[in-house]
Amino acid sequence: MDLLLPPGLTHRPLTLADAPAVLAAITAEEVADLGESSMTLDDVEADWLRPSYDIATSTVGVFDDDGLVAYADLSAPTVAYTAVLPDHQGRGIGTALAAWVQDRARAAGWARVGTQVPEGSAADRLMHHLGYELLWTAWDLELPPEHELVARPLPDSLTIEDACPEDFEAAWDLLEDAFLEWSERDRLPLDDFGARIWARPGYEPWNLRLVRDADGGLLGATHVHLSGGADGDTSAYVAKLAVRPDHRGRGLAPAMLVDAFSLARAHGATRSHLSTDTRAGARGLYERVGMVVASTWVNRSIRL
Missing domain, CATH: 3.40.630.30 (Gcn5-related N-acetyltransferase (GNAT))
Known part of the structure; x- marks a missing residue:
């Protein structure tokens, strides 16, 4: 064309x-x-x-x-x-x-x-003019730099640690299962999924953290990475966070989020961010950890 x-x-x-x-x-x-x-x-x-x-x-x-x-x-x-x-x-x-x-x-x-x-x-104005309909609203949230991170302990017998290559496929399963509960898309192939996490330029083992039970079973996963801003600041971005459905409501997600941001700060991050939208229903969780809305986005789509 x-x-x-x-x-x-x-x-x-x-x-x-x-x-x-x-x-x-x-x-x-x-x-x-x-x-x-x-x-x-x-x-x-x-x-x-x-x-x-x-x-x-x-x-x-x-x-x-x-x-x-x-x-x-x-x-x-x-x-x-x-x-x-x-x-x-x-x-x-x-x-x-x-x-x-x-x-x-x-x-x-x-x-x-x-x-x-x-x-x-x-x-946004152009898409509205062209007939694109609003599907959902999203937010970028930031943890204020001055906000003190208070450790959130995991329940007894649970641990959180860096992922190893042997864990990648299990982490893919858990994260894709969780995001596909509300996201209308096909499941990402393992290699495509990995290109955005463990094959991402600059990946380090601490960027993918896993929560395990006493038997080694995978209960949760967090992906966080760093980026340097034009102003010289280093930002942390939590790109993915998910907990297995049968272990939600136990306080794992707040503990995982604090763990990710604490590690990022230890690696030089001065700012911390993540994104969520109305489909996930998780904004309240992030605000309870101390995050605030930095920007609001809209997802628009048109039928062909």
Whole structure:
């Protein structure tokens, strides 16, 4: 499909070498909408390096001469990501990318496609104008740097420790089982799942923590990673946290969260974040640990 772009702009599929330019576009848009961005190059590359992902057929970049000004990425069934540099917004580029995304998603047999954007942003307003419906609301929460972390002990006989490679498949099972309780998507293949955790650039064993019972059974898992901000701060992001259904309500999740943030601070983190949404129903848990809402996002989708 050819993109209906303003005169002088060109487009092509992206390559891994374009990841820094894509990060720059995402960051510029988020800074304009939110005042800051938490995206990192590792986030972009980990997604693109999934074994099942084909960057050549899943992406398009829009260029002004040699400079990338916008992009679109069909990341997974029903999910696409886009960004347009703020000084190029209002020129019809976002509308052209939306048409490209819908055409590619329709050709792939998807019933709908959408994305998550900051509430009230230019992208949110455009998607609403184009007929994208609101599916759910999400929040980024931050643990204030001055907040004192108070250890939450686990119940007797339970332990928490770093994951070993032999644990990866069991952690995948537990985390995917938990997230698929409320997420309408297919189960991620083990290798794709691992590309975002243990194969993520910079992974260290403490990034994946596991709760076990006295017999070694896996009851919970937490994935936390670090990223360096443009201001020199190091941020911790809890990307995944889940407890086996038959052990919920025992205080495991707060203990796991405090463990993750404490370890991150010990490894240099000055800020701590995570994201949740209305489907998970976990916002209250995070606020009880001391976290506060830093930004609000909306997930919009359109039927094809």
